[in-house]
Structure formats: structure tokens, C-alpha cells
Amino acid sequence: MTAREDQTLSAVEDALSGGSLTDLRAVLGPLSPADVLSVLERLGRKDQAVLYRLLSKDVALQVFEGLDAPLQSDLLSGLRDDEVTSLFAGLDPDDRVSLLDELPAKVAGRLLRGLSAPERAKTAEVLGYPHGSIGRRMSPEHVAVRVETSVADALARVHAHLDDAETVYTLPVVDAGRRLVGVVSLRDLLRAGPHEAVGSVMTAAHWVEATTPAETAARECADRKLLALPVTDADRRLVGLLTVDDALAVLEAAESEDAARAGGTEPLRRPYLSTPAATIVRSRVVWLLALAVGASLTVQVLDAFETTLEQMVVLSLFVPLVIGTGGNTGNQAATTITRALALDDVRPRDVLRVLGREARVGLALGAMLGAVGLCVVALLYGTQVGLVIGLTLLIVCTLAASVGGVMPLVARSLRVDPAVFSNPFITTFVDATGLVVYFLVARAVLGL
Amino acid sequence: MTAREDQTLSAVEDALSGGSLTDLRAVLGPLSPADVLSVLERLGRKDQAVLYRLLSKDVALQVFEGLDAPLQSDLLSGLRDDEVTSLFAGLDPDDRVSLLDELPAKVAGRLLRGLSAPERAKTAEVLGYPHGSIGRRMSPEHVAVRVETSVADALARVHAHLDDAETVYTLPVVDAGRRLVGVVSLRDLLRAGPHEAVGSVMTAAHWVEATTPAETAARECADRKLLALPVTDADRRLVGLLTVDDALAVLEAAESEDAARAGGTEPLRRPYLSTPAATIVRSRVVWLLALAVGASLTVQVLDAFETTLEQMVVLSLFVPLVIGTGGNTGNQAATTITRALALDDVRPRDVLRVLGREARVGLALGAMLGAVGLCVVALLYGTQVGLVIGLTLLIVCTLAASVGGVMPLVARSLRVDPAVFSNPFITTFVDATGLVVYFLVARAVLGL
Known part of the structure; x- marks a missing residue:
């Protein structure tokens, strides 16, 4: 079925770039609402509006109902007022509320006033519940x-x-x-x-x-x-x-x-190919800057240990390895616990059980990685440097797994999205502390 | 309701640690199968078996049906053969197949032979479809x-x-x-x-x-x-x-x-708190070692540029910042595209469109971050170092977003899980190439 959808999309794209509405209408004619939907979700905003207006009236309503609220809102901006009013009246009360949340307040108010009294009452009921609550997403049209x-x-x-x-x-x-x-x-x-x-x-x-x-x-x-x-x-x-x-x-x-x-971006809320590039940039830039500010901590740590670095330039070779391994270990723990929280397998009151398990897991991982690191590095760069790397990995893994496991629970207790607090921030935190551990171990072992 | 579940769990844990089966039976008596399930999923394997055997027969079957196949398999290992046979016969054919996939072949064969002929036929039908196909998960018991x-x-x-x-x-x-x-x-x-x-x-x-x-x-x-x-x-x-x-x-x-x-671990398949720590270690250690081997590339790159590092120790201060930013940019792109693939918003044939968008997005992000980096670093460490950092960030962000966006599509084309190929591996790849870019830019700008 996917191959058929791909053919349909190619035909639509050809017709759009050819600029022939007759061709486009011929391609759209035999499509089911579901087929039209899957095409729409892969087009840019302008093409969406062109295509949508060529649909027959009943297909159009079904397609509109199938779109997510952000795309519905995009589409409305390209339609005439009377078209908008009739589309809005055709929605279920819960879907109406999702759409209202996307629209500018002025447009939303005008649409609400255009509804019949009973429909407006049903919609207002759903609208009365707080943002993000299930009251906004439930259907008031049930049979009790x-x-x-x-x-x-x-x-x-x-x-x-x-x-x-x-x-x-x-x-x-x-x-x-x-x-x-x-x-x-x-x-x-x-x-x-x-x-x-x-x-x-x-x-x-x-x-x-x-x-x-x-x-x-x-x-x-x-x-x-x-x-x-x-x-x-x-x-x-x-x-x-x-x-x-x-x-x-x-x-x-x-x-x-x-x-x-978890990947350090904001969710797009629209299908990728129909999201403007500027929106994608906006969804990423704040995170990236915040993380870069966090990463400037590592510059300060390295600056503080600059004399150590000057004495032993070989130490700088392992900086990415040490912080990378710490970041990976922390991310593993955070990923596992964030998912367990989402599935309700773990709750904030389990924080001590989680800490105990993750510390043990981190110690075991650190022992294994540290042993490998010790042997390989000792062979290539001498016993003392090997010892530094082995010990550092042992400590950093234990620390990273513990922090990574506990962080999502702390976030949940503070009513912050656990995923926000987890992977990218853990990496930053672990990077800086990992470096401190590294240089302290190095100074102790090498007697610098 | 969650508060009530928490109370129930505490009561069960108290009774278990007290060792009194009478107490435990009293706590379990009034619980619905769903309540028992949520308690079971938060206990260790031994406690699960103790608790399960105290359930009344009909509650026990309902609870068993509600467990995921790995937990069902754990539980069976603690029960008598006749109990096992009757539980197995009580399952739907599709659930039976999920369980069979978890069990050792010998146990699976014995269980299949214990079924009545028509039940065995229905089960065999589902078993005949390839692993991971929907044929294994569908129900043959429908009304056509x-x-x-x-x-x-x-x-x-x-x-x-x-x-x-x-x-x-x-x-x-x-x-x-x-x-x-x-x-x-x-x-x-x-x-x-x-x-x-x-x-x-x-x-x-x-x-x-x-x-x-x-x-x-x-x-x-x-x-x-x-x-x-x-x-x-x-x-x-x-x-x-x-x-x-x-x-x-x-x-x-x-x-x-x-x-x-995406977080660099294998999925656990059991609820976190009822997974043995050794299993958690196993789910992470292979990834961690693989990533550490990948990270050893960075050691080699730094080793190759060691003379440059010795000439300008200040360059080593920015190593974590440069590779961290590259990694973050790459991960953002990979996360977005992996999710879009999962939702079928993007397909492998879109690779050129994705590459075009991500290159533009990466360039925009790199320009912004590079400008900030240039100004801040120039102020603190001099214009020349600032120029090196600014230019490096511009190039690294463009490169990382392009690679991060395309990698999941390549993985899908090769029929590998896009999530495997993405975040951790991108980090490793971007770390090494980012360092090469960094030192080449530094040599050019600083004339080393």
C-alpha cells in the first residue's frame, strides 16, 4: 500500500509543479479521504491550501477532521470566512477545543459566536477544563x-x-x-x-x-x-x-x-516535511544555546587545570573519551528511568531504590570499562596514564549512572517534564564533573 | 487512585517482609486483577511468585493474561507443571504465541503438546508467520x-x-x-x-x-x-x-x-523495578563498550594533532565545547528524523529533501552559535582564537545536522532500526570529524 501512496504523491507533486488544476483534480478524484490526508501531510503550506480547495465538499470535511490541530489552523488561514465557519461547526466539541487552542484569540472568539446555542454550550463545557487536562480531550457526547x-x-x-x-x-x-x-x-x-x-x-x-x-x-x-x-x-x-x-x-x-x-529539541507538532525550515531552527536554537552555555563550564574547568594540562599534554588526548563515556552512561540511566516514569513503572517515591540500583549498575559498568581502559591505555601510553584512565572511568560511570537515574525523578517531583531535565542536561553536568574527577585523579596518581 | 495503589503496594511489601502469608492473603483479598497487576509489576521475581500463588484461581488467570510475555515466562518457572499447562490453555492463541517466543524450546514444545487439537491448530496458525510480523500478533478468533x-x-x-x-x-x-x-x-x-x-x-x-x-x-x-x-x-x-x-x-x-x-541501551522488556540489576548491566555494557571504541577515534585525532596542541594549549580548553555542540546539533536532527520515520511522515526516498532542509537548518544554527562563540571567545582569549571557534562551530553545525538527518534514513534503507544508528553513533562520528575540522581551521587561522 505504501508503494501506491508514493505513486499518488508523485502524481500530485507533478500536477502541482505543472500548475495544471485540471490534472490535479483528475489525480485527486479517485482518492479516499485517508489517501488525501497522507498526501497533505507531506506538502508545504501553500500547496496544502491549493489542494484542499479542489476537494469535493464531503471529502473536504472528512480530511479536515483527520488533520492535527496545528495543520487545521494553517489551513483555515487560507480559506474564506464562510468556509471556516461551516468547517468549524462540523467538528466534534473536543476537536473544536483542540483547534481553538491553536488559533489567535480573536479568530477563536468569532468562530465560537458563529455556533448554534447548544453546540456552543457543549464546546464551552469542554473549554472550561484546565489546559493539558483530560477534560479538554474527552467527548461530552456519550450514552450513559x-x-x-x-x-x-x-x-x-x-x-x-x-x-x-x-x-x-x-x-x-x-x-x-x-x-x-x-x-x-x-x-x-x-x-x-x-x-x-x-x-x-x-x-x-x-x-x-x-x-x-x-x-x-x-x-x-x-x-x-x-x-x-x-x-x-x-x-x-x-x-x-x-x-x-x-x-x-x-x-x-x-x-x-x-x-x-530527550534529543534536545522542542517537538514540531506538524509533520516534518510540512514544517517550514525557520520553525525547525526555532525549535532547536534555544536548546543549543542553553547547552552551549552549560558546556562553557567545561572550558572553565579546563582553564582551572591548565597548568596540569601544560605539564602533561597527553592528558588532553583522553578528554573527549572520558566525558563521552560519562555522558553515555548518564544518558542510558536517564533514558531507562524516563521511559519507566512514562509507563508508570517507577514513581518519585522510588528514588532511593532507583539510586541504589543505578549506583550498583554504574559501579559494575565502570569496573568493566575501567579495566579495559586501564589495560589498553597502559599498553600505549604507560602504566601511570592507564591507571588514571581506569580509575577515572570507574568513578565517572558510578557517578553518571546515579545522577542520570535520579534526575528524571527529581524533575517529575518538581513537575517539570522529566525528558527536559534528562539527557542533554545530564551530559552537560557529567561533562564538567567528569573533568574535575579526571584531573584530581591525574594529580593524585601522577603526583603533579 | 495512584495514592491508593501506593498504599496497597506498601501493605504488600510490609506483609512480604514480615513473612506472614496470612497477612498477605488479607491484603490481596479485596484487590481487583488490575490492582494486583500494578503491584506485581513493581516486585522482584521471587516476591512475584510468592504473591501469585496466593491468588484465587480466577483472579490468577486474569492477572496472568494481563502480564507481558517476559513476566509471564518468569512466573511460569516458579509454578508446577499442571499449573503451567492449565494457565497456557487459558490464553488466547495470539497471547500463547507471544509467550512461546519467550520460553526455552523444550518447555514450549511440551506446552504445545498439552493443548487440545483445535487449540493447537489455532496456535500453530499464528506461529506460522515470521517473527516480528503482524501475523504473530493478530487474533485468529474473529467473526467474519x-x-x-x-x-x-x-x-x-x-x-x-x-x-x-x-x-x-x-x-x-x-x-x-x-x-x-x-x-x-x-x-x-x-x-x-x-x-x-x-x-x-x-x-x-x-x-x-x-x-x-x-x-x-x-x-x-x-x-x-x-x-x-x-x-x-x-x-x-x-x-x-x-x-x-x-x-x-x-x-x-x-x-x-x-x-x-536513542539513549544507547537495549530495551529492558520488563518493568524497571522487577528487572534484575545484572540484566540492566547487560542491556548497557555492549553499547557502552562499542561507543568507547568509537570514542577512541577522538584519541587518535588528538594524538595526530599533538604538536599543534603543544604549541597552543589554549586550544584544548574548547575541545569539549566544540564536540559537544556538534553532538547536540547532530542529535537534534537525528531525533527529529527518527520520530518522523516512526510516524511515517518521512520515508527513505525523501533523503534529498531531508538533506537540503537539514543543511540549511544546520547552517542557520551554526551561524548563530558561531557568532556568539566568536564574540565571547574573542573577548576572553583574543580575536584569533575567537575566529577559530566561530568558524569551527559554523562548519561543525552544518555538517552535524546534515549527517544527523540523513543517518536514520540510511539505517532504514539498510533495514536497521533507525534509532540504533542515530544518536550515540552520530555523536561518535561527529566528535571525531568535529575535531579534525577544529584543528584544520586552527592551523589555517593561526598559521601553525
């Missing part, structure tokens, strides 16, 4: 059933909402006060006798509060293998439902963010 | 309907399979030759009249072949927001169904692997 209802009546409710509910496969069960008391799957309803009460066929519910961070809620939905996770207020009253496809979108964005931060 | 069937008959089939099918919400539609012709959702069936033909209410199917890499298929399922994705053979005959929860598990494992490789 009362616990005392009969299975037959519950199935009738399902039939009545086949067209408008986000899902009919998981139904939250509530009491007279709209408090969540359980969930029932459509499968269980179909299996039960029509006169049984919903309360007797439902199962215990997992749920999250609407103020829960979106990533935590989405991870809960995924870990429990649920098709939908009920969302409640602080009094356990039902306010919405998180469906598994929305949970997946939340997790994918969170993982892109983690990956980007 | 024939295209000419009436909606009423299709619903009757759903009712008949409520207990054994993996899902009844997405039904693949097939022709007389079992070739996939569409899918129909339970929602669509409920909405349609009973006498309509399934063929008139079904929609076009997305599907994948059973030999497709598991990650590609899972990404397809997630991107298209499908609850289930049909899996076919090369002739488009239906052989299974990938459900969204299994797709999620595949994606989570793939992302753990990417994160680990």
Missing part, C-alpha cells in the same frame, strides 16, 4: 444509562444514539444523581436477558477525574485495554468519556514530545 | 460475515460469538472465496434494516498482509482510528484481525525500543 434501567431500555437508548454518540460500545452507568457506578459494554447488554437490570450486568468502572493530566488518563485507558474511559468531576459525577482513539492521539503527542526533549 | 448475508443473519452470528470472539464491534466482510471485500461495524448493523444485505451497509476496508511488520500494521490501525484492522494473506484472503488494544501494546513496545536505542 441509569443503573436501574432494564437491558431492553438500555439497548433502545443505544439505538436512539447510533448517529450522534462518540461510541456506543462502552456505556457508563450512573445513579439518580449522575454519579458513576459502573460501566456496561454493548457486548454484555447483547448477552443479557432483556428484563435484567443494567446494574446486574455492569462491571466495576475505572475512571479518571476531568482535571487529571491528559497523558495519565490516556495511559490508564491504554494499560487497562479499555475502549473508553469515563471522566468524572470531583464528586464522581459523569462529565464525559475518553475513547481509545483519542487516548492514542494523546499518547502519540506525548511520546513525540518525550523523544524530542 | 459473508457479503450476501442479511443484516439479521449477521446480527445472529454476532450473538452466537459473544463469548469467544476477540471483538464483535468490527466484522470483516468476505466473499465466497474468503477474500476480504469490506468491513461492517456493529453500529452500522444496528442502524440498518434487518433484510438489507451486509454488502449494502459495509464500508471499504483498510487491511494489511500478515507478513507486514507488526509496528507498521499497528501504526496503520492507530492512524486510521480503527477499533480493528483485518489481516489477510497475499491473495487478500482473511486470516485474522488486529484489535486496537493489541495494536497499542505493539506500539508501546516499539516506542520503548526506540527510546532505549
Whole structure:
């Protein structure tokens, strides 16, 4: 299927560069909305607008729904006001809110005012929850059933909402006060006798509060293998439902963010090929400058030990090796713990267990690397230099693994993204301390 | 809910360290299978076995189904043969295959022989697909309907399979030759009249072949927001169904692997706290040694330029800064492209577009950093050294971004995990070439 998509893309690109709208229309004609989507996500902003306006009306709406909010926002800027208003009204309330977050406040306000009163009310409900909370990503359009209802009546409710509910496969069960008391799957309803009460066929519910961070809620939905996770207020009253496809979108964005931060950049939020180069530069330059400022620490450390360096220029040969190995060991530990945190395998209260394990692991790694370093360097540059390198690697690895393991937990406790605090900053910290260790060991062993 | 889980874990740990099985049983009694799971995933291997044997029989099976295959395998080694056989028979065919992949061949063979003939046949079917393909992860237990069937008959089939099918919400539609012709959702069936033909209410199917890499298929399922994705053979005959929860598990494992490789370790495959320290050491030591061997290149480069270093010891002060900045720039590019590859936003055939963008981005970043470096270093160490640093940063950033952006695409073309090839190896490569650039620039500018 990928080969077919590639052919389609080539045909679209040819038509675009040829400038013939007739050709372009002919290429687009037979494509499904999903095919159009995968083409759109690989074009620049101007080409996207040209292509989008050639789509038939129903395909256009489906394609628009499938785009991520930043791309939706890009596209809107190229359309007429009436087109924008009708596209916006066609979205689900949760998708509307994601888009509103991307738009300038003035445009957002105008769009909201253009909605019908009931649609505006539903949208405002979702808008009321804090940024980054699951309240913003849940769907208020679900089918809840009362616990005392009969299975037959519950199935009738399902039939009545086949067209408008986000899902009919998981139904939250509530009491007279709209408090969540359980969930029932459509499968269980179909299996039960029509006169049984919903309360007797439902199962215990997992749920999250609407103020829960979106990533935590989405991870809960995924870990429990649920098709939908009920969302409640602080009094356990039902306010919405998180469906598994929305949970997946939340997790994918969170993982892109983690990956980007671990690599020392900001996440792009748009597909790479449709992101302008200037945006890419902006996503990287602040990190790069911050890290360079951190790296200037190493210049100061080396400056402080300049006399030692002048006495033994051979020591400068191993500077990149020593700090590189320290950085690698620290990054390994940080990567493992950051991932374990994201998967909820480890929590900040485990800090001592993590420190204990990482110190032991670092010591073991340092012993192995140090032994190799000692032998090889002793052979090539003499026993004393070998001893310096071996001892330094032993200490630096132990230190780096401990710091690397603990840092993400500290970040989480401080409510900072653990990925921000981890790899690049650990490298900087370990670089500077590693050099101090190196020169202190060298002075002691060589008697300088 | 997390606070409650923490309390439960403390209670279990207290009971375990107290050695009182009665206490432990009392703590476990009221727990749901999901609660038990989250406790188990945070214990060491011995404690896991103790706790598991105290569970009631039905809770035990549910807990076992919820564990990842490596933990299942750990647990089996602590149980009696008859317990093992009955647990194994209770699993779904696809879960059985994941577990078999973890077990020694002898144990696996014995377990397979212990199955009933029809269960063994279903398992063998899944086992027949190549490692890492979606054929191994799909469920053969689905409900397919024939295209000419009436909606009423299709619903009757759903009712008949409520207990054994993996899902009844997405039904693949097939022709007389079992070739996939569409899918129909339970929602669509409920909405349609009973006498309509399934063929008139079904929609076009997305599907994948059973030999497709598991990650590609899972990404397809997630991107298209499908609850289930049909899996076919090369002739488009239906052989299974990938459900969204299994797709999620595949994606989570793939992302753990990417994160680990990008950080220079092997993925652990078990929750961090229940992984023995020796396993953690093993997951890191090979990478660390390989990277240290790579880093020995920097020793050789510095050795080659030792006379230059002796003439100008001040040059050695900036070695960590120069290689660090190059490494960071390269890692940023590699991280962005590796993620874009995972999300299918970029493909190997885009290599020239990526190279063009990254060269421009690297040049822009290098110009900014170089300008800052030039000014600061010129102020502190004189104009000539400042010029060396500024020029070096300009060249190194351009080079590093280009190499970092292209490397993951090359890796993908060579069918190597792009994450393996990327961050740590780029650092090593950029470190060595960066040093060569640095000393060549220094010699030219300083006339050494």
C-alpha cells in the first residue's frame, strides 16, 4: 500500500509543479479521504491550501477532521470566512477545543459566536477544563444509562444514539444523581436477558477525574485495554468519556514530545516535511544555546587545570573519551528511568531504590570499562596514564549512572517534564564533573 | 487512585517482609486483577511468585493474561507443571504465541503438546508467520460475515460469538472465496434494516498482509482510528484481525525500543523495578563498550594533532565545547528524523529533501552559535582564537545536522532500526570529524 501512496504523491507533486488544476483534480478524484490526508501531510503550506480547495465538499470535511490541530489552523488561514465557519461547526466539541487552542484569540472568539446555542454550550463545557487536562480531550457526547434501567431500555437508548454518540460500545452507568457506578459494554447488554437490570450486568468502572493530566488518563485507558474511559468531576459525577482513539492521539503527542526533549529539541507538532525550515531552527536554537552555555563550564574547568594540562599534554588526548563515556552512561540511566516514569513503572517515591540500583549498575559498568581502559591505555601510553584512565572511568560511570537515574525523578517531583531535565542536561553536568574527577585523579596518581 | 495503589503496594511489601502469608492473603483479598497487576509489576521475581500463588484461581488467570510475555515466562518457572499447562490453555492463541517466543524450546514444545487439537491448530496458525510480523500478533478468533448475508443473519452470528470472539464491534466482510471485500461495524448493523444485505451497509476496508511488520500494521490501525484492522494473506484472503488494544501494546513496545536505542541501551522488556540489576548491566555494557571504541577515534585525532596542541594549549580548553555542540546539533536532527520515520511522515526516498532542509537548518544554527562563540571567545582569549571557534562551530553545525538527518534514513534503507544508528553513533562520528575540522581551521587561522 505504501508503494501506491508514493505513486499518488508523485502524481500530485507533478500536477502541482505543472500548475495544471485540471490534472490535479483528475489525480485527486479517485482518492479516499485517508489517501488525501497522507498526501497533505507531506506538502508545504501553500500547496496544502491549493489542494484542499479542489476537494469535493464531503471529502473536504472528512480530511479536515483527520488533520492535527496545528495543520487545521494553517489551513483555515487560507480559506474564506464562510468556509471556516461551516468547517468549524462540523467538528466534534473536543476537536473544536483542540483547534481553538491553536488559533489567535480573536479568530477563536468569532468562530465560537458563529455556533448554534447548544453546540456552543457543549464546546464551552469542554473549554472550561484546565489546559493539558483530560477534560479538554474527552467527548461530552456519550450514552450513559441509569443503573436501574432494564437491558431492553438500555439497548433502545443505544439505538436512539447510533448517529450522534462518540461510541456506543462502552456505556457508563450512573445513579439518580449522575454519579458513576459502573460501566456496561454493548457486548454484555447483547448477552443479557432483556428484563435484567443494567446494574446486574455492569462491571466495576475505572475512571479518571476531568482535571487529571491528559497523558495519565490516556495511559490508564491504554494499560487497562479499555475502549473508553469515563471522566468524572470531583464528586464522581459523569462529565464525559475518553475513547481509545483519542487516548492514542494523546499518547502519540506525548511520546513525540518525550523523544524530542530527550534529543534536545522542542517537538514540531506538524509533520516534518510540512514544517517550514525557520520553525525547525526555532525549535532547536534555544536548546543549543542553553547547552552551549552549560558546556562553557567545561572550558572553565579546563582553564582551572591548565597548568596540569601544560605539564602533561597527553592528558588532553583522553578528554573527549572520558566525558563521552560519562555522558553515555548518564544518558542510558536517564533514558531507562524516563521511559519507566512514562509507563508508570517507577514513581518519585522510588528514588532511593532507583539510586541504589543505578549506583550498583554504574559501579559494575565502570569496573568493566575501567579495566579495559586501564589495560589498553597502559599498553600505549604507560602504566601511570592507564591507571588514571581506569580509575577515572570507574568513578565517572558510578557517578553518571546515579545522577542520570535520579534526575528524571527529581524533575517529575518538581513537575517539570522529566525528558527536559534528562539527557542533554545530564551530559552537560557529567561533562564538567567528569573533568574535575579526571584531573584530581591525574594529580593524585601522577603526583603533579 | 495512584495514592491508593501506593498504599496497597506498601501493605504488600510490609506483609512480604514480615513473612506472614496470612497477612498477605488479607491484603490481596479485596484487590481487583488490575490492582494486583500494578503491584506485581513493581516486585522482584521471587516476591512475584510468592504473591501469585496466593491468588484465587480466577483472579490468577486474569492477572496472568494481563502480564507481558517476559513476566509471564518468569512466573511460569516458579509454578508446577499442571499449573503451567492449565494457565497456557487459558490464553488466547495470539497471547500463547507471544509467550512461546519467550520460553526455552523444550518447555514450549511440551506446552504445545498439552493443548487440545483445535487449540493447537489455532496456535500453530499464528506461529506460522515470521517473527516480528503482524501475523504473530493478530487474533485468529474473529467473526467474519459473508457479503450476501442479511443484516439479521449477521446480527445472529454476532450473538452466537459473544463469548469467544476477540471483538464483535468490527466484522470483516468476505466473499465466497474468503477474500476480504469490506468491513461492517456493529453500529452500522444496528442502524440498518434487518433484510438489507451486509454488502449494502459495509464500508471499504483498510487491511494489511500478515507478513507486514507488526509496528507498521499497528501504526496503520492507530492512524486510521480503527477499533480493528483485518489481516489477510497475499491473495487478500482473511486470516485474522488486529484489535486496537493489541495494536497499542505493539506500539508501546516499539516506542520503548526506540527510546532505549536513542539513549544507547537495549530495551529492558520488563518493568524497571522487577528487572534484575545484572540484566540492566547487560542491556548497557555492549553499547557502552562499542561507543568507547568509537570514542577512541577522538584519541587518535588528538594524538595526530599533538604538536599543534603543544604549541597552543589554549586550544584544548574548547575541545569539549566544540564536540559537544556538534553532538547536540547532530542529535537534534537525528531525533527529529527518527520520530518522523516512526510516524511515517518521512520515508527513505525523501533523503534529498531531508538533506537540503537539514543543511540549511544546520547552517542557520551554526551561524548563530558561531557568532556568539566568536564574540565571547574573542573577548576572553583574543580575536584569533575567537575566529577559530566561530568558524569551527559554523562548519561543525552544518555538517552535524546534515549527517544527523540523513543517518536514520540510511539505517532504514539498510533495514536497521533507525534509532540504533542515530544518536550515540552520530555523536561518535561527529566528535571525531568535529575535531579534525577544529584543528584544520586552527592551523589555517593561526598559521601553525
